[in-house]
Amino acid sequence: xxxxxxxxxxxxxxxxxxxxxxxxxxxxxxxxxxxxxxxxxxxxxxxxxxxxxxxxxxxxxxxxxxxxxxxxxxxxxxxxxxxxxxxxxxxxxxxxxxxxxxxxxxxxxxxxxxxxxxxxxxxxxxxxxxxxxxxxxxxxxxxxxxxxxxxxxxxxxxxxxxxxxxxxxxxxxxxxxxxxxxxxxxxxxxxxxxxxxxxxxxxxxxxxxxxxxxxxxxxxxxxxxxxxxxxxxxxxxxxxxxxxxxxxxxxxxxxxxxxxxxxxxxxxxxxxxxxxxxxxxxxxxxxxxxxxxxxxxxxxxxxxxxxxxxxxxxxxxxxxxxxxxxxxxxxxxxxxxxxxxxxxxxxxxxxxxxxxxxxxxxxxxxxxxxxxxxxxxxxxxxxxxxxxxxxxxxxxxxxxxxxxxxxxxxxxxxxxxxxxxxxxxxxxxxxxxxxxxxxxxxxxxxxxxxxxxxxxxxxxxxxxxxxxxxxxxxxxxxxxxxxxxxxxxxxxxxxxxxxxxxxxxxxxxxxxxxxxxxxxxxxxxxxxxxxxxxxxxxxxxxxxxxxxxxxxxxxxxxxxxxxxxxxxxxxxxxxxxxxxxxxxxxxxxxxxxxxxxxxxxxxxxxxxxxxxxxxxxxxxxxxxxxxxxxxxxxxxxxxxxxxxxxxxxxxxxxxxxxxxxxxxxxxxxxxxxxxxxxxxxxxxxxxxxxxxxxxxxxxxxxxxxx
Numbered sequence: 001x002x003x004x005x006x007x008x009x010x011x012x013x014x015x016x017x018x019x020x021x022x023x024x025x026x027x028x029x030x031x032x033x034x035x036x037x038x039x040x041x042x043x044x045x046x047x048x049x050x051x052x053x054x055x056x057x058x059x060x061x062x063x064x065x066x067x068x069x070x071x072x073x074x075x076x077x078x079x080x081x082x083x084x085x086x087x088x089x090x091x092x093x094x095x096x097x098x099x100x101x102x103x104x105x106x107x108x109x110x111x112x113x114x115x116x117x118x119x120x121x122x123x124x125x126x127x128x129x130x131x132x133x134x135x136x137x138x139x140x141x142x143x144x145x146x147x148x149x150x151x152x153x154x155x156x157x158x159x160x161x162x163x164x165x166x167x168x169x170x171x172x173x174x175x176x177x178x179x180x181x182x183x184x185x186x187x188x189x190x191x192x193x194x195x196x197x198x199x200x201x202x203x204x205x206x207x208x209x210x211x212x213x214x215x216x217x218x219x220x221x222x223x224x225x226x227x228x229x230x231x232x233x234x235x236x237x238x239x240x241x242x243x244x245x246x247x248x249x250x251x252x253x254x255x256x257x258x259x260x261x262x263x264x265x266x267x268x269x270x271x272x273x274x275x276x277x278x279x280x281x282x283x284x285x286x287x288x289x290x291x292x293x294x295x296x297x298x299x300x301x302x303x304x305x306x307x308x309x310x311x312x313x314x315x316x317x318x319x320x321x322x323x324x325x326x327x328x329x330x331x332x333x334x335x336x337x338x339x340x341x342x343x344x345x346x347x348x349x350x351x352x353x354x355x356x357x358x359x360x361x362x363x364x365x366x367x368x369x370x371x372x373x374x375x376x377x378x379x380x381x382x383x384x385x386x387x388x389x390x391x392x393x394x395x396x397x398x399x400x401x402x403x404x405x406x407x408x409x410x411x412x413x414x415x416x417x418x419x420x421x422x423x424x425x426x427x428x429x430x431x432x433x434x435x436x437x438x439x440x441x442x443x444x445x446x447x448x449x450x451x452x453x454x455x456x457x458x459x460x461x462x463x464x465x466x467x468x469x470x471x472x473x474x475x476x477x478x479x480x481x482x483x484x485x486x487x488x489x490x491x492x493x494x495x496x497x498x499x500x501x502x503x504x505x506x507x508x509x510x511x512x513x514x515x516x517x518x519x520x521x522x523x524x525x526x527x528x529x530x531x532x533x534x535x536x537x538x539x540x541x542x543x544x545x546x547x548x549x550x551x552x553x554x555x556x557x558x559x560x561x562x563x564x565x566x567x568x569x570x571x572x573x574x575x576x577x578x579x580x581x582x583x584x585x586x587x588x589x590x591x592x593x594x595x596x597x598x599x600x601x602x603x604x605x606x607x608x609x610x611x612x613x614x615x616x617x618x619x620x621x622x623x624x625x626x627x628x629x630x631x632x633x634x635x636x637x638x639x640x641x642x643x644x645x646x647x648x649x650x651x652x653x654x655x656x657x658x659x660x661x662x663x664x665x666x667x668x669x670x671x672x673x674x675x676x677x678x679x680x681x682x683x684x685x686x687x688x689x690x691x692x693x694x695x696x697x698x699x700x701x702x703x704x705x706x
Contacts, residue, residue, distance in 0.1 A: 237580055
């Protein structure tokens with residue numbers, strides 16, 4: 001982005017651009033600190049810059065050296081907490097001072113402050129700064145050395161800050177120090193610089209990164225002589241798209257009123273679709289893209305599909321692969337390549353094939369269980385010397401037969417071997433329900449507990465991804481059981497001698513094939529772009545699909561009880577809508593899988609805030625079908641239900657009682673065990689045998705009473 005800005009500036013002003021500093025906050029600060037490093041104790045001008053991974057490795061060493069539990073105080077947790085302090089310009093001394101005499105301070109705050117002090121000391125010893133230090137130390141130099149501040153105020157007579165709504169407190173103070181102020185006992189002899197900031201409070205969506213909307217909302221208070229120019233004319237989108245965005249964002253309290261407009265015309269209506277489930281939603285998106293491409297209206301690179309959280313890409317990716325639509329995932333890792341998914345799949349591979357040494361070594365100390373690199377090396381050497389595989393060597397280690405392995409490591413390995421044996425017994429007892437097996441892996445290994453105990457927002461996202469994997473496994477096993485009942489499981493000719501590999505092996509095969517198919521070559525016509533709404537900021541596309549408009553999904557569940565977070569989610573909706581230039585699609589699923597169970601989701605409040613006359617509903621309020629694409633289905637999976645309007649095609653009211661036998665479109669034959677609720681809220685707990693016990697609402701479930 002900085003390089004593009006430099007090119008634009010050069011095109012506008014010519015050779016004078018070479019004398020301008022056109023860069024990010026961090027790059028500007030590096031230039032200042034290289035010059036002024038001698039003013040910072042323990043630092044010289046050839047300092048190193050630690051990235052996030054470097055910082056976490058250093059924090060891990062510190063936590064271990066200081067005797068802290070690295071499971072309880074993980075490097076990522078410590079790094080995030082220290083980064084938050086630095087973004088508020090709180091140094092270690094102040095962090096510790098804030099805790100003195102505070103009997104209410106928790107152990108985490110005290111640990112962070114203690115580690116922070118040691119972390120900064122070791123950075124200095126290494127002649128290093130982390131990314132947060134680049135800004136914090138620059139601010140410290142400008143504040144501690146007035147002549148240096150005046151030097152840069154003379155150098156920068158005009159300062160322009162783009163995307164001002166995304167600045168954090170430290171960046172705000174940096175701008176203030178560079179601009180200068182007349183406030184103080186001895187006013188600067190350098191006149192205040194000319195400051196111009198460009199930003200949109202309605203696009204402030206990075207609070208989780210430390211950005212504060214206060215910076216732009218309070219700008220006129222901080223600079224009372226400022227002139228404010230509202231940029232309301234839009235050169236990107238049609239008026240229908242802008243009217244939808246205006247209507248949604250107007251619900252946020254306390255915002256400065258502005259309404260986007262364009263002279264580009266009304267444009268096409270927004271297209272809306274209410275899907276049965278996430279698979280139907282993905283199928284609709286794929287079919288629309290395919291139809292637009294076939295008509296020659298678009299190329300694939302004209303299209304973007306947005307979702308609230310990364311785990312939502314999975315159903316889209318699988319349908320796109322089946323349909324042959326090339327795509328790329330931007331700002332995130334493909335579903336089956338995400339670390340947490342690969343970790344859990346590695347456990348499943350070891351359960352299916354203990355000789356898989358690569359997967360075994362991946363999970364040996366994941367999550368951490370006290371089996372270090374040295375212990376792993378001892379086992380590997382024993383396996384090599386005895387000609388045994390890694391799994392057999394682990395068994396020997398558990399029995400104390402591996403030389404040079406200390407008692408503590410041998411005990412940890414024995415616990416690991418015992419855990420795998422228990423999980424294999426769960427596999428035999430699960431009767432093909434892979435969802436239950438994945439749940440058992442998450443619980444018995446401690447993987448889920450470690451993420452749940454973390455305060456890192458990224459770990460909450462990882463839990464969402466594992467939730468999706470549970471759903472994938474459960475759906476696969478159910479679909480396979482139904483297909484076997486109908487005699488539709490074979491993908492090869494009847495005369496082929498194919499061994500029965502078991503449901504787990506078939507699932508792992510499918511995962512491998514889907515992951516391999518991820519690497520679709522980019523066609524000359526480009527690829528469809530998949531990304532989260534946060535990643536989409538600053539981009540634009542002729543055609544945009546925004547999916548998952550359900551309360552609990554978008555807005556996210558965590559925001560429903562917090563007015564400030566809900567306002568940020570609404571700004572995120574505004575950003576998503578305004579990425580579209582010509583065509584905008586909005587879709588939601590009546591039912592979406594969560595931890596392997598179908599969940600009925602209410603319509604997003606943001607979707608209700610769009611004037612309905614702006615939306616062309618292709619399908620409204622369907623009767624949900626729990627069907628999902630299975631092996632051997634058509635190009636877009638199982639056939640999509642025919643369009644229906646809100647009141648069309650209602651089924652007769654379903655009345656069930658304990659003991660009734662039923663047939664479900666997806667789960668097959670079952671028996672009702674319990675009934676609860678009345679009227680619209682009536683639901684039954686139904687035992688579908690190998691497909692498991694499922695709670696379904698009478699009003700929506702595709703169930704026939706036998």
